[in-house]
Each structure stands twice: as C-alpha cells, then as structure tokens.
Amino acid sequence: xxHLQQAANLTxxxxxxxxxxxxxxxTGGDLSSADVLTCLYLGGILAVDPAxxxxxxxxxxxxxxxxxxxxxxxxxxxxxxxxxxxxxxFMDPLSMLNGHPDRNKLPxxxxxxxxxxxxxxxxxxxxxxxxxxxxxWRVFVLTGDGELQEGSNWEAAMTAHHYKLDNxxxxxxxxxxxxxxxxxxxxxxxxLAPKWSSFGFAVREVDGHNxxxxxxxxxxxPLEPGKPTCIIANxxxxxxxxxxxxxxxxxxxxxxxxxxxMAAEELGVEVPW
Amino acid sequence: xxxxxxxxxxxxxxxxxxxxxxxxxxMAAQDKRVCAVVNDSVSSTKLKKFKELFPDRFxxxxxxxxxxxxxxxxxxxGGMVPYVCGASCFLTARAMEQVKVDLGYSKWNVKxxxxxxxxxxxxxxxxxxxxxxxxWTRIIPNxxxxxxxxxxxTEQVMRYSLRHDGPMFLRISRVxxxxxxxxxxxxxxxxxxxMNDGDDVTIITNxxxxxxxxxxxxxxEQRGIFARVLNMSSIKPLDYDAIxxxxxxxxxxxxxxxxxTAGGLxxxxxxxxxxxxxxxxxxxxxxxxxxxxxxxxxxxxxFHLNADGMVNAALDxxxxxx
Numbered sequence: 001x002x003h004l005q006q007a008a009n010l011t012x013x014x015x016x017x018x019x020x021x022x023x024x025x026x027t028g029g030d031l032s033s034a035d036v037l038t039c040l041y042l043g044g045i046l047a048v049d050p051a052x053x054x055x056x057x058x059x060x061x062x063x064x065x066x067x068x069x070x071x072x073x074x075x076x077x078x079x080x081x082x083x084x085x086x087x088x089x090f091m092d093p094l095s096m097l098n099g100h101p102d103r104n105k106l107p108x109x110x111x112x113x114x115x116x117x118x119x120x121x122x123x124x125x126x127x128x129x130x131x132x133x134x135x136x137w138r139v140f141v142l143t144g145d146g147e148l149q150e151g152s153n154w155e156a157a158m159t160a161h162h163y164k165l166d167n168x169x170x171x172x173x174x175x176x177x178x179x180x181x182x183x184x185x186x187x188x189x190x191x192l193a194p195k196w197s198s199f200g201f202a203v204r205e206v207d208g209h210n211x212x213x214x215x216x217x218x219x220x221x222p223l224e225p226g227k228p229t230c231i232i233a234n235x236x237x238x239x240x241x242x243x244x245x246x247x248x249x250x251x252x253x254x255x256x257x258x259x260x261x262m263a264a265e266e267l268g269v270e271v272p273w
Numbered sequence: 274x275x276x277x278x279x280x281x282x283x284x285x286x287x288x289x290x291x292x293x294x295x296x297x298x299x300m301a302a303q304d305k306r307v308c309a310v311v312n313d314s315v316s317s318t319k320l321k322k323f324k325e326l327f328p329d330r331f332x333x334x335x336x337x338x339x340x341x342x343x344x345x346x347x348x349x350x351g352g353m354v355p356y357v358c359g360a361s362c363f364l365t366a367r368a369m370e371q372v373k374v375d376l377g378y379s380k381w382n383v384k385x386x387x388x389x390x391x392x393x394x395x396x397x398x399x400x401x402x403x404x405x406x407x408x409w410t411r412i413i414p415n416x417x418x419x420x421x422x423x424x425x426x427t428e429q430v431m432r433y434s435l436r437h438d439g440p441m442f443l444r445i446s447r448v449x450x451x452x453x454x455x456x457x458x459x460x461x462x463x464x465x466x467x468m469n470d471g472d473d474v475t476i477i478t479n480x481x482x483x484x485x486x487x488x489x490x491x492x493x494e495q496r497g498i499f500a501r502v503l504n505m506s507s508i509k510p511l512d513y514d515a516i517x518x519x520x521x522x523x524x525x526x527x528x529x530x531x532x533x534t535a536g537g538l539x540x541x542x543x544x545x546x547x548x549x550x551x552x553x554x555x556x557x558x559x560x561x562x563x564x565x566x567x568x569x570x571x572x573x574x575x576f577h578l579n580a581d582g583m584v585n586a587a588l589d590x591x592x593x594x595x
Contacts, residue, residue, distance in 0.1 A: 056352060104380060110350060112379040115370055121340040122375060125347020125355075132308060132330055132353060139347075152371075155340030163332070 001211045007078060008038040008211075009267040012240055014077075014087055015070030016263055017272050020255050022091035024099060028250040029144065030071035032175040032208070032235040036142060037075040039214040046140070050080035053107040059137050060126045062111045064119020065144040065173060066100040067252075073097055073106070081108035088273055117150025119143060120170060124156045127168040127228075138221070142171045146178025149187050154199065157228075161200025166222040169229040170201070173208065175237035179251050196230040208233025240267050274503070274515035275459065276467045282484045286449035290388060292424035293445050294319035296431040297356055301327050304435065306354040310334060312341050317447075318358040318388050338363050342371035342385070349381040354435060361387025361403035361444060362394070369409060376440035377413035383441075384434045385410075390420075390444045391480070391531035392564050392572040399563035408536025410442040411509045417441040417462070418508040422483040423453045426506060429460035437462070446531075448481045448569045453504070463510035471499030474587045475519035477542055478529040479505045482578060486529060489583035500587060505538060516545045525553035525590040529583055531573065534558035555586040 011034045019025030040046050040061060047059045063072045070090065077084045082096075089095040096105040100114030111122045123141035130137050143153065160168050174192065176183050183189050197203045202223035206213045214233070223229045237251070238244030241263040244253065255263060264271045301307040301323065308330035311318055315333065324331045332348075334341045338359065345357040357364070364387050365372065376383050387406055394401035411418045417439060421427040427445065434441050453468065460466075468483060469490045476486045483504045490500040501523055503515055519526055526546070528539040539556035546552050557577055564572050573579055577586070588594035 060350065102378075111346070112374055115374055117339070118343055118371065118374060121343025121371070122347040122350065124340070125344035126350045127347070128332060128344065129348045129351020129353045132348075133305075133351065135351075137351075152337075152339040152343065155334065155337035156343065158337070159332075159334045159340060159344065162335075 004038055004043055004211045007042050008034045009240065009269050011038060011071055011074040011078060012267055013264050013269045014074035014272055016255050016260055018070045018073070018087055018090035020257065020260050021088065023254050024091055025070050025254065026067045026252045027244060027255060028177060028237040028253065029065060029068040029173065029175065031239045031241060031244060032237045033065065033068050033142060033173045034071045035209045035211060036171055036173065036214060036233050037071055039211055039218060040140060041075050041079040043215050043218070045218045050108065053081060057135065057137055060110050060123070060139045062113070062119040062123050062139070062141040063101060064113055064141050065147055066113030069099060069101055072101060076108040082106065116144065116147040117152035120153045120156035123168055124160050124165065127160070127165040128163060130167055131163070131165070138167045138169070140169045140171065142173060145172055145174045145176065145189055146183050146186065148172065148189060157196070157199040157201065160228040164226045165228045166226050169221055169231060171231045171233055173235055174232050175235045177237040177246070177248050177251060181248055193232055200227060201230040202227045203230045203232065205232045205234060208235035209239055242266060274467050274512060274518065275461050275464045282487055283452040286451050287424045288447055288449055289421060289424055289427040289445050290319045290447055292427040293386065293431055294323060296428045298323050298326055300431065300435050301330060306352060307435065308332065308348060308353050308355050310341055310345050310348070310355050310357045312336055312338055312359040312363065314359045317360060318386070320358065338367035339371050342368040343375050345383040346375035346379060346381040349383050354382055354384070356384045356386055358386040358388060360401070361390035361406045362401050365403065365406040365409055372410065372416070373413055377416045380415050380439055382438055385442045387442060387444050389447045391446055393447045393569050395567050395569040395572050398566050402564050404532045404559050404564065406444060407508060407530065407532040407538060408540065411541060412536065415440060416509065418444070420444040420479040420506050420508060422480055422504050422506055423450050425452060425454045425458060426460055430506070433460060433462060444480065446481045450481050451484050453483045453487065460506065463507050463512055465512040465515040466504040466506065467501070468504050469500065469502040471501040472523055473498045473500060474591060475501040475503060475523045475526045476529060476583055476587065477503045477505050477516070477526060477538065479508070479538065480531060482529050482531060485578070485580050486583060488580035489587070492580055492584045493587055498587065498591065508538065508541060511541055511545065513545050513549065516542055517550045520546055520550040520552035527555045527557065527583060527586045527590060529578060530558040531578060532558055535561065553590050555590045557582055557586055
C-alpha cells in the first residue's frame with residue numbers, strides 16, 4: 001500500500017503543478033479524488049491496456065467530475081497512457097490536455113465530460129452494452145457529490161437498477177464541498193447512502209483516502225449479484241495539503257509557487273517542474 | 274444535386290414512422306450492433322414489434338431524455354449502434370446538452386430519431402410541437418441532420434445511417450405523406466434532390482412539405498412560371514452547390530419548412546446565399562411565434578405551408594403578385 005500512497009501523492013503534486021502552470025484548475029477535487037484514481041489505475045483494479053486504449057474488452061472508467069482533470073490526467077500518465085512530460089502542457093493552446101477531458105484527443109479518456117451529470121448515463125449505456133453482447137467488462141464512474149444535484153444521475157440510477165447492472169460501480173467523491181460552499185449549505189445531500197440503496201444499489205461507505213479499504217471494496221465487486229454498486233468515498237477536499245484542506249475557496253484555487261513547495265513538503269514528494 | 278423523381282405523387286399516403294420502424298427491424302436482424310433506446314415511447318415510435326423481436330436489444334429508460342441520450346453514448350462506447358428514439362420535442366430540448374456534449378463533441382456513433390417532429394402533434398399545443406429542433410441540431414458540430422420526405426427516402430436514410438460512422442439526427446414526421454420519389458431514387462448525403470426543373474424560381478423544402486411544393490410547381494406552371502423544386506433532405510451537410518446554382522439560374526429562392534425559419538432551413542439557405550451568391554429570398558415557416566392549437570393540417574395552412582402559400586411567396590418574389 002505504501003507504493004500506492006506515494007503514487008497518489010505524486011499525482012497530487014503533479015496536479016498542483018499543472019494548475020500552477022495553467023493558473024486554472026480544480027485543486028480541491030484533484031486532491032480529494034487522487035486516492036480513488038490511484039487505486040483503480042495503479043492498484044490493478046481496472047483491466048486497461050495503455051498500448052491498446054481502445055481494446056474492446058477493457059474495463060471502462062468514466063471521470064464524470066471532468067473538472068478534476070488534473071488528477072485524472074496525472075493518473076493516466078502514471079499508468080502509461082501518455083508520457084508524464086506531456087502533463088506540462090496542461091491547458092496550453094492546442095494542448096491535448098484540455099481543461100476538461102476530450103476522448104478524441106487523449107488516449108485513455110472514455111467520455112468527454114465537464115458539464116456535470118453526464119458520466120452516469122454514459123456508464124449505464126456502456127454497462128448495458130456489455131450485457132447485450134455477453135461480454136465481461138466492468139464500468140466505473142466517479143462523480144462528485146455536488147454533481148449529484150443534477151437529476152440525470154438519478155435517471156441513470158433508476159435505469160441501472162431496472163436492468164440489474166451489477167457490472168456497474170458508481171463512486172461518489174464525497175468531499176462535502178462544491179464550487180460555492182459546503183454541499184449541505186447549498187442543497188442537502190445527506191442522508192446519501194440511503195438514497196442510493198433506495199434506488200436499488202448495493203452501497204458501501206469507505207474512507208476515500210484509505211487505500212486498504214478502497215482496494216478491499218474494489219476487489220469485492222459486485223457487492224451483491226444482480227445489483228449495481230455505489231461506493232461512497234468519504235474524502236476531504238484538498239486532502240494532504242493543510243492550507244487547502246476542507247476550504248471551499250480551494251475548489252478551484254490556484255497554488256502560488258511558494259504554496260506548491262509547501263504542498264510538496266507536506267506530501268513528501270518533490271515539485272516535478 | 275441528384276436528379277430525382279417525377280412530379281406525380283402517389284394518391285395514397287403513408288406514415289413515415291412505419292418505414293423507419295420496419296427498416297430498423299430489418300437492420301437489427303442483419304446487424305447485431307443495432308439496438309433501440311426509447312423514453313416510454315414504444316407505441317409512438319412504432320417499436321412494439323422491434324421490442325418483441327429483439328427484447329435484449331431494446332432499452333426503455335422511462336421518461337428520462339437526458340439519461341436516454343447519455344445511455345446511447347455509452348452503448349456506442351460498448352460497440353453497439355443505438356437508435357435513440359422519442360418525440361422530437363422532448364428528445365432534443367430536454368437533452369440538448371447531452372446532444373451537444375455526448376454526441377456532437379464526443380462523436381459517438383449514435384442515431385437520434387426525432388419522431389412526430391414539426392407540428393405533427395398539432396392539437397396538443399406548443400409544448401409538443403418541435404419547431405426548434407432543426408435549428409438546434411444543425412448548429413451542433415459533427416452532427417449530421419436529415420429530414421426524409423417519404424417512405425422510400427426514410428428507408429434509404431435509415432440504411433445510410435448504419436453505414437455512417439458518427440452521430441446523426443433524423444427528423445421523422447407522423448403526418449401522412451404521398452410517395453414523392455420513384456423507385457429509382459437514391460438518397461445521397463449532402464445532395465439535394467431535384468424534384469422538378471425550372472428556371473424562374475426555386476422552392477427549397479424537405480420532409481412532409483415536398484409533396485406540397487410539387488403541387489405549387491404545378492399551379493405555377495399553369496401561370497407560365499417554371500419552378501425548380503429541391504428536396505433538401507440533408508440539412509447538414511447542406512448542398513451548397515445546388516443552392517448557389519439555383520441562385521444563379523433562377524430569379525430567387527423560396528424556402529419552406531415546418532419549423533422556425535430562424536436557424537432552420539431558411540436560415541441555412543440564407544447563410545449560403547449571403548456568403549456566396551446573394552439572391553432574392555422568401556422564407557415560409559414559423560416566424561418568431563409558437564403555433565396555436567389545431568390539427569397539423571390546420572396549422573400548415575395557418576402558416577401558409579401549403580401549395581397556395583408557396584405560389585403566393587413565389588409570385589411575390591417575382592413581383593407578379595398583383
């Protein structure tokens with residue numbers, strides 16, 4: 001697990017360097033989602049092949065919270081979908097690394113996301129396709145918690161339950177902060193687990209920063225045969241960087257050069273560029 | 274431009290949804306990738322038989338259009354070719370961001386079938402009219418937009434859609450239409466069909482209005498005015514050549530559509546003329562209004578989307594409407 005922790009922290013500092021470079025980005029959500037992404041891609045959960053990004057039998061991962069592209073791109077690069085060096089071009093003119101992911105530009109991206117509430121329906125469709133074709137790939141989608149305010153997620157949830165999509169796993173990055181404020185001050189999300197279970201999902205709440213817990217739950221999918229899974233990953237927005245932790249202003253805060261070095265020291269890694 | 278059919282139209286009329294659903298069933302029998310997604314619209318999309326024949330390739334997401342289009346994108350991700358079918362008014366409007374992001378921007382191989390488009394749901398009122406869909410869909414990059422005119426063209430467009438790798442919007446009416454194409458007709462993407470030749474004025478239309486345009490051409494001919502009639506079933510890509518040729522060879526262009534003229538066929542033709550060959554124009558369609566209640570036939574007459582309306586517009590354009 002130690003190597004996963006190191007990898008997650010490397011993803012964190014790379015994402016922050018990218019945000020510093022572009023002076024745009026979503027640091028808070030990058031930091032909260034880094035551990036989930038690391039376990040999926042570098043913990044051996046997802047059956048993907050960087051040499052064949054369109055390999056038909058691959059597991060599908062859809063980054064519905066597309067604004068957290070910093071952590072997502074850093075994870076894809078670490079998994080070998082493109083050179084880590086390329087991360088330096090984040091949001092540069094004509095870069096393949098858009099502010100939000102573009103599947104037609106960047107290998108490893110399954111769906112174009114950015115506007116919220118798009119990932120879950122696409123994931124449902126991909127899971128349905130596997131059932132129709134008798135194939136065994138699995139579909140994972142990572143949503144934000146504020147994102148669940150978009151009704152399309154619940155339309156997708158009803159469909160997933162109706163069609164018994166036990167090859168689908170929805171992961172909620174439950175960091176409790178959205179762009180403007182804490183989620184509960186904006187639109188109350190709690191109680192979140194009963195919402196998903198009442199929609200027919202097998203639900204598990206985990207510490208979204210505990211790699212052992214994450215790996216254990218990912219390795220035991222589906223939680224119940226015949227049911228889609230929802231994993232609520234309780235996380236901390238800005239996790240790992242004290243000045244950013246749990247602060248709404250860091251939803252899309254941009255680190256200064258000095259803050260970048262402070263973050264690196266706290267994370268126990270070096271500033272990459 | 275392809276030269277098409279005789280002016281004569283059939284006496285019998287057809288619901289193009291029948292041709293669409295029959296062809297979809299045939300395509301599904303031949304190609305295991307074909308599947309259908311509906312929003313509780315099994316009967317209005319005429320897919321009851323499809324559901325019986327291919328239950329494992331039929332998805333009903335319920336009344337949830339945003340989800341429906343996203344599910345279509347996901348099915349395409351999984352190698353299927355989904356036909357996402359529903360009333361055009363809901364399919365487009367409620368899911369417009371999904372149409373933009375999940376289909377146009379993402380280029381997923383999804384076919385949207387907007388049924389009962391235009392003012393087909395006449396009496397149900399403006400909520401159920403789909404007079405904006407032509408404008409909305411044609412401005413989305415990468416999205417191909419086609420409006421077939423009769424059963425034969427509907428069948429051909431459906432077959433073409435399976436060969437075409439990319440997102441498409443097919444606008445299909447439920448208003449009965451006569452056959453306007455003969456058996457030899459071949460739909461070609463991006464090419465208007467020359468339905469009647471003439472050098473005085475050009476009428477450009479599509480869908481259920483092609484038959485009416487042919488009637489208008491006959492009425493004009495009785496006055497010694499020869500109208501060129503183009504079936505512009507391919508809204509995007511649009512046949513620039515046929516439009517510019519018509520602007521050069523005739524004295525003006527009348528566009529006729531069962532939609533808002535702003536952004537629709539009229540707007541599209543005007544863009545071509547403004548940039549390439551300005552010519553006098555008249556646009557028949559809905560001005561900046563919602564339609565009142567009334568049967569589809571009533572509303573078509575109300576907005577002059579009939580042979581008389583087209584004749585008057587042509588005469589006005591030619592300065593002969595005295």
